[in-house]
Amino acid sequence: MEFIEFSKIWNEQPVVIPDTNAILDLYRYSPSTSQHVLKLLNRISDYIWIPHQVKEEYLIQYMHVISIEKRKYSELTNQISKVIQKSRENVSNHFKSYRGDEHPKINQLVDIVEAKLSEIENEAKRFHDEIKEEVQKHDFMFDTGNVKLFMDLMGEKEQIGPEFTYREKIDLYVEGDSRYLRKIPPGYMDEVKDKDDITKTKKFGDLLIWKQLLSHAELNEKPIIFITNDNKEDWWVLENKRPIEARPELHEEFKSYSEQAFIMISLREFINYIEQIFDIQNxxxxxxxxxxxxxxxxxxxxxxxxxxxxxxxxxxxxxxxxxxxxxxxxxxxxxxxxxxxxxxxxxxxxxxxxxxxxxxxxxxxxxxxxxxxxxxxxxxxxxxxxxxxxxxxxxxxxxxxxxxxxxxxxxxxxxxxxxxxxxxx
Incomplete structure (x- = not known):
């Protein structure tokens, strides 16, 4: 999508609907980038509407995402140490047949390489010490709960949609089985979730979000901008495994609920365009x-x-x-x-x-x-x-x-x- 097309739709005051992954990814960025994105989202908060299924998935997953991100730096330094050790073994195995007095130049080369690996190892230790400040910034962001505050704000402004009734969910599960059998998007790529789900219903999360989006589009009659970082084929037409455009079936189904425009976009693209709209750069x-x-x-x-x-x-x-x-x-x-x-x-x-x-x-x-x-x-x-x-x-x-x-x-x-x-x- 080009910026001109986006700006035309933006001028029509669209409804901006984020997927769960777009919100959870705010925990995965650096503190400064996360704050920058949140500042922009808060600036356009009147445009944003959250499907109830997104809220449910967020509340279930966000603490787990935080715990993973808190472990990220320590795991990175451990991975670097493992790679260095593996490199030492590869050097040793590759040149061991040449070790000896008859190959002094090769022995000298091996010693130089091992010395360089030691330098890298020392740099990795120094890196571990230097990132303590970065870790503290991350921990502060997690502890202050800026992303959670944004979600709470959406609730206070009554910009989180209603939950489907039990009967509506049962009907959607039946419809979902039929859709997934025929590879009708979205969500059929999530059938793998059945393996660890005795209820066999977690796979319908994307479908519930989609249906809540359609219901909101029907009631409000405004253009919809759907932000998702899900790159699977049950949402996108892919070219060389990269998302090109929303699946045509999604556009067809949307038309049966609303005559307004529907665009699907990654958070990365959305922020790029919003920065241009407000002439902001980071x-x-x-x-x-x-x-x-x-x-x-x-x-x-x-x-x-x-x-x-x-x-x-x-x-x-x-x-x-x-x-x-x-x-x-x-x-x-x-x-x-x-x-x-x-x-x-x-x-x-x-x-x-x-x-x-x-x-x-x-x-x-x-x-x-x-x-x-x-x-x-x-x-x-x-x-x-x-x-x-x-x-x-x-x-x-x-x-x-x-x-x-x-x-x-x-x-x-x-x-x-x-x-x-x-x-x-």
Whole structure:
């Protein structure tokens, strides 16, 4: 969706309806970004309406989300320590056959690499000490309950919708079974929730939200802006696994309740547009909300294969090599899935430099070769860390200077390997 289209609908004073995930994600951002988003939401609070099902799901899940976020930093430092230890093992295993007096240069190289790993380990410890202030900011945000205060405000302003009656829910469960059988959106991708749900009703959460949205649209006759961070195919038309537009079935069903416009948008896009509406800018918040997508685009322009020697990464990984008797080569056939997760965004006003840090996950289709004549096809999942730095040419418009982009990958780890077929060459 373009900003012009959004601004036209905004001028019609639409109803803004957030999904549960959009609200819970406010706990997952840094304190400054979360505060920035909440400030904007409070500014437009008269436009916002919360489905009752969203309120229910929020109250059930928010304490669990908070506990996960409180553990995030300690788990991160533990993960870094594990990656460093794994790197030490890989270096040792790769060069152990060369150890000895006859290979002094290789011994020297190994000593240098291990010294660098020790430096990284010390940096990780220093990082752990430095983030104490960041942890305190997070804890303060959780303890003061700013997100909860926003939800309470919506309740006080009577901008939370009514709950469905028991009879209405039963009717919707019956309808939901029929819809999910025929893959009618939304919600059918949540059928996996049946496994841990004796009531077999939790899978209908998205459908209940959708139906409450439709009922509100019918009563109010205003355009609807639905904010969701759910990227599954039962909400979106996907292209290369990225959301492109709302499923056409949703538009068709909406038309039977209202003649007004309906748009579906991520929280990231919504905040970008609201900032333009009110001429507000927060550079760190912008790059935290949009950083993962930016990094994916930058890597895609170069190509994973060109940026990373994937065959080499696998051949030098002891866990992967231990799956075979004698691995001699690995051929990368295709990249099945790739994803980048943002963990932090930093901006320096003095230099106009931005640093984005996170992790990546690659699922590869490969052919492994043993003894130079045994071939086995399989899938392998490679994980690691990624850091992107670049300079802004115009910080008011967040324009990036292309020649300053620098991408660094590190800490490679083999998360999973599945063998499918064995052939003899």
């Amino acid at each position: 550079i760190v918040a912008y790059f935290e909300l949009n950083g993962a997508r930016l990094m994916e685009n930058m890597v895609a322009q170069i190509g994973w294969q060109k940026k990373l020697n994937l065959s080499n990464i696998l051949l030098q990984n002891s866990d992967f090599c231990n799956c075979f008797e004698k691995l001699t080569n690995v051929e990368i056939n295709s990249i099945i899935e790739d994803e980048i997760y943002l963990s932090s965004a930093q901006y320096s006003r003095d230099t106009d430099m931005v640093k984005l840090a996170g992790s990546f996950s690659l699922t590869l289709e490969i052919t492994s070769i043993e003894y130079e004549f045994f071939k086995s096809d399989g899938e392998v999942k490679v994980e690691g860390f990624v850091e992107v730095t670049f300079e802004l040419t115009n910080h008011k418009q967040n324009e990036i200077k292309p020649e300053t982009v620098n991408i660094i990958f590190s800490g490679y780890n083999i998360a999973a390997y599945t063998e499918r077929l064995l052939n003899i060459v």
